[in-house]
Amino acid sequence: MARDPKYDILFEPIQLGPKTMKNRFYQIPHCNGFGSEKPMNQAHFRAMKAEGGYGACCTEYCSISPESDDSHRVSARLWDDGDIKNLSVMCDMLHEYGALAAAELWYGGPHAPCMESRCTPKGPSQIPSDFEFLTYPIEMDKDDIRYVQKLYVDAAKRARIAGFDIVYVYGSHAYLPQQFLTPFYNHRTDEYGGSFENRARFWRETIEQVREAVGDDTAIAVRMSCDMFMGEAGTQLERDCLPFVELCDEIVDVWDINVSGISEWGEDATPSRFYAAGRMLPWQEAVKAISKKPVLGVGRFTNPDMMVDAINNKQLDIIATCRPSISDPFLPKKIEEGRFDDIRECIGCNVCISRWEIGGPPIICTQNATAGEEYRRGWHPEKYSKAENAENDVLIVGAGPAGMECAMVLGKRGMRRVHLVEAADDMGGCMTWIPQLPGLGEWARVVNYRKIQIDKLANVEFVPKTRLDAKGVAEYGAEIVIVATGAHWVTDGLSGATHDRIPGADAMEPHCLTPEQIMVEGKQVPGERVLVIDYDGYYMGVSLAEKLALEGKKVTLLTQLGTIAPYMHFTLEAPNMHRKLHKLGVEIVPYHVATAIEPGRVTSVHVYDTEGHASTWDVDGVVLVTQRRSDEALYRELKDSVGMDALRAEGVEALYRIGDCEAPRLTADCVFSGHRLAREIDSDNPAIPKPYIRERKVIERELASV
Amino acid sequence: MKIVVCIKQVAALGDEVEFSDDGLDVDPDYLELALNEWDGYATEEALRICEQAGGEGDEVVVVSAGGEEVDAALRRCLAMGADRGVRVELAGRADPFTVARALAPVVAREQPDLVFAGVQSSDAVQAATGIALAELLGLPGVAVVNKLDWDAAARRARVHRELEGGLVDVVDVETPALLTIQTGINEPRYATLRAIKQAEQKEIVVEAAAGDGEPAYRVRRMFVPPKGEGAEMLAGDPAQVAARIAELVKERLA
Numbered sequence: 035m036a037r038d039p040k041y042d043i044l045f046e047p048i049q050l051g052p053k054t055m056k057n058r059f060y061q062i063p064h065c066n067g068f069g070s071e072k073p074m075n076q077a078h079f080r081a082m083k084a085e086g087g088y089g090a091c092c093t094e095y096c097s098i099s100p101e102s103d104d105s106h107r108v109s110a111r112l113w114d115d116g117d118i119k120n121l122s123v124m125c126d127m128l129h130e131y132g133a134l135a136a137a138e139l140w141y142g143g144p145h146a147p148c149m150e151s152r153c154t155p156k157g158p159s160q161i162p163s164d165f166e167f168l169t170y171p172i173e174m175d176k177d178d179i180r181y182v183q184k185l186y187v188d189a190a191k192r193a194r195i196a197g198f199d200i201v202y203v204y205g206s207h208a209y210l211p212q213q214f215l216t217p218f219y220n221h222r223t224d225e226y227g228g229s230f231e232n233r234a235r236f237w238r239e240t241i242e243q244v245r246e247a248v249g250d251d252t253a254i255a256v257r258m259s260c261d262m263f264m265g266e267a268g269t270q271l272e273r274d275c276l277p278f279v280e281l282c283d284e285i286v287d288v289w290d291i292n293v294s295g296i297s298e299w300g301e302d303a304t305p306s307r308f309y310a311a312g313r314m315l316p317w318q319e320a321v322k323a324i325s326k327k328p329v330l331g332v333g334r335f336t337n338p339d340m341m342v343d344a345i346n347n348k349q350l351d352i353i354a355t356c357r358p359s360i361s362d363p364f365l366p367k368k369i370e371e372g373r374f375d376d377i378r379e380c381i382g383c384n385v386c387i388s389r390w391e392i393g394g395p396p397i398i399c400t401q402n403a404t405a406g407e408e409y410r411r412g413w414h415p416e417k418y419s420k421a422e423n424a425e426n427d428v429l430i431v432g433a434g435p436a437g438m439e440c441a442m443v444l445g446k447r448g449m450r451r452v453h454l455v456e457a458a459d460d461m462g463g464c465m466t467w468i469p470q471l472p473g474l475g476e477w478a479r480v481v482n483y484r485k486i487q488i489d490k491l492a493n494v495e496f497v498p499k500t501r502l503d504a505k506g507v508a509e510y511g512a513e514i515v516i517v518a519t520g521a522h523w524v525t526d527g528l529s530g531a532t533h534d535r536i537p538g539a540d541a542m543e544p545h546c547l548t549p550e551q552i553m554v555e556g557k558q559v560p561g562e563r564v565l566v567i568d569y570d571g572y573y574m575g576v577s578l579a580e581k582l583a584l585e586g587k588k589v590t591l592l593t594q595l596g597t598i599a600p601y602m603h604f605t606l607e608a609p610n611m612h613r614k615l616h617k618l619g620v621e622i623v624p625y626h627v628a629t630a631i632e633p634g635r636v637t638s639v640h641v642y643d644t645e646g647h648a649s650t651w652d653v654d655g656v657v658l659v660t661q662r663r664s665d666e667a668l669y670r671e672l673k674d675s676v677g678m679d680a681l682r683a684e685g686v687e688a689l690y691r692i693g694d695c696e697a698p699r700l701t702a703d704c705v706f707s708g709h710r711l712a713r714e715i716d717s718d719n720p721a722i723p724k725p726y727i728r729e730r731k732v733i734e735r736e737l738a739s740v
Numbered sequence: 741m742k743i744v745v746c747i748k749q750v751a752a753l754g755d756e757v758e759f760s761d762d763g764l765d766v767d768p769d770y771l772e773l774a775l776n777e778w779d780g781y782a783t784e785e786a787l788r789i790c791e792q793a794g795g796e797g798d799e800v801v802v803v804s805a806g807g808e809e810v811d812a813a814l815r816r817c818l819a820m821g822a823d824r825g826v827r828v829e830l831a832g833r834a835d836p837f838t839v840a841r842a843l844a845p846v847v848a849r850e851q852p853d854l855v856f857a858g859v860q861s862s863d864a865v866q867a868a869t870g871i872a873l874a875e876l877l878g879l880p881g882v883a884v885v886n887k888l889d890w891d892a893a894a895r896r897a898r899v900h901r902e903l904e905g906g907l908v909d910v911v912d913v914e915t916p917a918l919l920t921i922q923t924g925i926n927e928p929r930y931a932t933l934r935a936i937k938q939a940e941q942k943e944i945v946v947e948a949a950a951g952d953g954e955p956a957y958r959v960r961r962m963f964v965p966p967k968g969e970g971a972e973m974l975a976g977d978p979a980q981v982a983a984r985i986a987e988l989v990k991e992r993l994a
Contacts, residue, residue, distance in 0.1 A: 375755070427933045453933055492772065497930040511934025685934075 037370050041338055043345050045370060048328055048352060051253040051287030053199045055089040055134055055352070058345065059366040062290070062332050062354040063092040063138035063202070063257075066406060067389060067396040070096075070111040072729040073120035075396070077127045078409035083359050084131035086416075087366025091128055093121065095140035095204065098189035100151035101182075102141040102210075106393035112137065112189045118196045125197030136200035136255060137193040139186055139244075143210040143219070144171040145296055156182055158214050158236070159221040165208075165296045179226065182210070183240050190244045194252050200288070201252055203241050206259040207302070208295035211237035215274055218267035218295075234278050238285075245285050256282065257290035260317040263301060271320055279325050290354065291318045291331045300606025303356065304334065306382025307473035308610045311335055312344065319349040330354045336361075336379040338369045360386050361401040364416055375486050378402055378415075381479045385702045388604035400480060400702040403439060403709035410726040413713060418446040422716040426687070427451045429512035431502055431668060434463020435701050436693025436708035437518030438484035443712030445491035452494040453512065457501040461485050463520050464694075465701065467553040471577040472584060480701060504671040508684045515686050516711065517669040521662040521694035523548040529569035529660035531594035531627055536567070538631035539658055545633050547657050549574055552581075559587065561654020565636050567628050568593045568659045572601040575659040576611055582657070583618035590621040590651060594641055598622055623651075631656050662698035669695060690721055741798040741892060743786040744852040745822065746843055746873065747779035749806060749813035750863040757964070764959045765833060775813040778858025782921035783817045784928040786856055789890060791821075799823045801850055805830040805842040811944055819931035819939035826945045836868035837956035842949040843869075844876040853892060855918040859884050867920070868956070874918035882913050886922040890915065 037045070045057045061083045068076035080091045096110035097103060111117045125135040143157035147169045156178050157171030172178065190201045205212030213219035214236035220227050226235050237256075245254050260275040262268030269275060279289065293314055294301035304313050312333040322329040330352035335341050344350045358365055361380035368377050378401045386405070389395050399405035404413040421444070428449050430437045433456035441454040460466065462481040469478035488494050507515055525548055527536030541548045544560055551557040564587045568575025575591060576599045583589045591598060598615065602608040615622065626638040629648065636651045669691045672681065681689060692711050693704035714720050751771035758767040783802065790798040802817040804810050805828040814825035828842040847855055855877070857870030867883070874881025887900035892915075901909040902922050913919075931939070974981045 373755070427937075429933060451933060451936065495930075499927075500930060509934060510932045511937055 036372070038372060041342060041369055044338065044341055044353065044366075050134070050200060050255075050328060051249070052251050053134055053253045053287075056132055057087070057089040057366065058341075058352045059088045059090075060330050060352045060354040061088045061091040061359045062330075062356045063094050063096075063136070063204075064356040064360070064386075065094040065108065065390040065397070067108050067394050069094070069108045070117040070120045073123050074727075075406070075409045075729055076110070076121070077123040079397075079406065080124050080135075081127035081131065082408050082415065083363040084128045084133035086362070086364035087370060088133055088359065088363075089366075090134035090136055090200065092136040092138055092200075092202075093124070094138065095209075096121075096137045096189075096193075097146075098139050098141055099153075099182075099185045101148065101153045101155050101185070102143075102146045103148040103151040103153060104142060104146050105148070105150035107390055108394040109140065110137070112139070112192045112196070115192075118192050121193075121198075122196040129197065134199040134253075135197060136202065137196070137198040138202040138204045138257070139189050139193065140202075140204050141182060141185065141210040143213050144169050145209065157210065158219055158226065161219065161221070179236060183236075183243050186240050187243050187247045190248045190252070194248045199253060200255050201244060201248060202255045202257055202290070203237065203244055204257045205237060206257040206290070206292050206294075207299055208259070208262070208297075211240060212259060212269060215278065216262065216267070216269045218262070218264060230274060230277055233274070234281055237278070238282055241282055241285050253287040254285065255288045255290055256286045257292070259293055259295065259302070260291055260321065261293045262295045263293070263298070264295070268295065271317060275317075276320065276324055279321050283325050283327055286327055288352070289321055289325055289327055289329045291321045291329055293317055298606075298609050300384075300609060302332075303384065303387055303606055304382065305384050305605060305607045305610075306334070306476035307607055311337065312340060315344060315349045319347070322348055322350065328352055332356050334358060334380055334382055336365070336377060338374065341369075357382065357384075357386060360397065360399050360405050362415070363402075375490075378483050379479045381477045383477060383701075384605035384607065385700060387606055388601065391604040391606075398700075398702045398706070400700075400705060401483065403702075403706045407726075410729070411713075411724075418443065418448075421447040421449055423514075424448045425450055426513040427511065428453070428514045428516065429507065429510050430454045430516045430518055431507060432456060432463060432518035432520055432693075432695065433458075433461040433496065434518060434520045434693060434704065435465055435480055435484075436695070436704040437463065437516070438481070438488065438708070439705045440516055440518065440692055440708030440712045441494050441496075442484050442487045442491070443709050444715060445488065445494035447712060447715065449493060449715075452491075453497055453510070454488065454494060455497040455500050455502055455510075457499070459498045461488070461496060461498075467550070470553060471573070472580045474573075474577065477701075480705070502668070504668060504676050507668065507672060508676055508681055508686060511685065513685060513687045514715070515672070515681075515689045517666075517672070517689070517691040517695055518693050518708065519665040519668055519695045521664045521698040522550060523574075523659065524661055524663050525658065527567070527628070527631070527658050527660050528663075531569040531660070536628050536631055536658075536660070539628075539656070539660075541658060543633070545655050546631065547655060549578060549657070549659060552578065552657065559655040559657070562586075563588045563653040564590070564655045564657060565651050565653040566591045566657040566659060567636075568598070569627075569661065570659050571595055571599055573599065573607070575599065575657075576602070576615065578657055578659065579620050580611075580614060580618065583615070583620050588619070590623060590653065591615070592623040592626050592628060592636075592638060592651070594625065594627045596624050598624070662694065664695050664697060666691070666695055688720070741790060741793050741795055742801065742850060742852045743789060743799070743854045743856065744801045744803060744847050744850050745779065745782050745786050745817065746847070746855065746857040746870065747783065747802050747804050747813055747817055748776045748858070748861045748869075749773050749804065749810040750776040750861050752863070759962060763961055763963070765962055773809060773812065775816045776858050776861045776863075778860060778862075778921060778923055779813075779817070780820075780928040781923050781925050782856040782858050783820055783822060784926045785888065785921055786854070787821045787929075788926060789854075789888075793892065801826065801852070803828070803843055803846055805834065805839045805949070807831060814944055815936075815939045815942075816931070818942045818944075819936040820929055821935070824943055824945070826947060828947050828949050830949050833864075835956040836864075836866045836872050837953065839869050840872035840876055841953050843873055845950050846947060847873065848877055853895075853916055854890065854897075855879065855916065857918065857920050859920045859922050870918060870920035877918065880913050880917040881920070882911055882917060883920045884922050885919045886925045888919065888925070
């Protein structure tokens, strides 16, 4: 379909200093676990977005020196010729698609723990990092300042050789240039501290020097946080950022505007649980109002109308996307072609970010199973090869995230017929009720996207309201059977915390409840006082605590862990979740395990109390968020009771299972599981993932034969 | 016992639409074909009646008019459990009278105890073919049936007709009769893959359309209506927007 003229503005070229960007779609710097040391993964990952229509794509934060080594987390690096070579592949591939390449030159100061390089980072003042443990910087003297500025200049020259069109002097997220600008980090009394002019000096000088070195043919970008939400101590829009824009507007080619520091950067990479799209537009608009240069910024934009509005309302010149570009690298092309139904919208769950926070595994995405698999598995988010065994009919039992994804991909791979059979009256599985937890509404996009795609596939049929037993499966008439029946929260308190049940835990009793009983069956939580036992550590326990507190219950959350929902630290949801539960008066009891549940009372002990003193909690209801268990009865019956021989007699040639039915996991991993099986349905042994390319150095040696 | 169900392969528009060169129809490349939703209910109703009767030789026969592409819709009904299919060869998209004239001799020859059709088709929305066919067959016709109690032995049925505003018209009718079946009368079954495969083996008899006649109408032109004036977008918080909507409604009603 021809492009709707309404969206033309998004496809107008724009000048960034000496470079022309072909449209207004910009992939902001974001991590992927590849850095400079997995260069082919890096190049193919970024190039997918260029193929999908992005006008410019950036590296993740790109270290300029071993003094700025973020190990265990993975950054790109431009330390030496080897890094130039490795990152040049990314630049070349981006250029093939007509996209610009940008390097986000980064010096972390005290936030860089230098665990690999064992260097000592330098910072404006000797105050240890508020983000990283036990990391003290060297307080910079004038020589150190000149030295670090030269590191920026040398890295910018390397970036230019590698083929980058845009180099950043990156400050946002409280890295070195912004540390100088910010009183919280900068306690100096020399000409680099104190007044605005002094605090701005380091950054301004560095921009000048980088511009002098490479500015003739390379665009200079500055990424600045315009509010750290820490009062006088933090960077502030009116006091610091707008004056800085005025001071440096002549020497900057493009402004990249966001908010937050690093210790709570969920204020920038906002989880959908707390913020809608476009959260930072007021700050971006303020900068745009006074700058003569293009302003870009993120806002988890997935809606093309919102993008157009942001430009027409003079809030942004360029629509930068991070998570939406991971979720759908083809976002620009789909807008251009009017294929809005096909946009795989980011759900704002932040599991992508969780991998960076964890320290370096490859990126994952709930919506896009191919994210991070472009090179190592050769997966393309929009292209599917016809399966070699496409003449087969497939039955998938269970239309949760894994089943839906598997059906969609098998449909796109041209299987003759795919029947997605579901007991409930609609698709979604657990994702029909999880989005009903407070704040998680956007997670329903997992279902919506797949539902629309499946509806378009003539060879995929959704069969609702049909609960198949083993006989029904055997006689269904499929050559390939895939069981995707999900998992459930256990009713007896079994958990990874104790590897045992909780005495007295029994969700058949009115005072004990599981998440599904509350959310799906509508079982009433009795009384006023509720204890949520959360041995899981992700969103379920705290979400139910929030829900019940919002309903007026007095809620206590008891966990064996040292803090609530530690995985939400990785997804950047933790700080605001803490605030929310605190505001709702939810009592948090860390380091405790329940030893007994009886009507009206729960007994617990502190996990480090060697004498085992009991605490008691007088409560009317107990919510058991202890562990999940696969719903594998159907699979076991098919495999063990019916058996493959009997199945073959009915024409079933293969039996697989996917998702939570194998073992409970993140939704992103359920989707991956369904996708992976469908991608490899014609491999020698589809049950076992094929090897992927491991990008590593292999020593040349003779091997003894096996 | 024999029930004949008249079905239609309907066309649904895809994301994009182009018209055929003569401007009289949508280019078939831009259409997705499927069994008309109403006809799934009609087939299900016939299957249930026959299954409950459980008699030897009971038969559900599905008939349709059109080209080869219509076989897919017939096979859909065969996969649900219908016993036989008959397709009357008919080119192009025909008007209700032409279709009824094509189907009438085939249905008459089957000497059915009941004839079902869907109330209407989702693409043409004429709601005329079934009743026209009743007229041609000389059978009583009852439209928009959403409940059916049939006493086969007494050759009499009591049916509920769905009227506007939630009204129900209870009608007694002598059978054989032609009933047009409304959605919601039952819950149509889904065909298993095995049933779909078996349906591929079932017989579909193709017959030539007998006789000609004037069509009920001729399509002169098919087009996308031009866009009207742009909508007025209301800005403000929900309360402001709600207040403005209330104002607008009052203005327009005044």
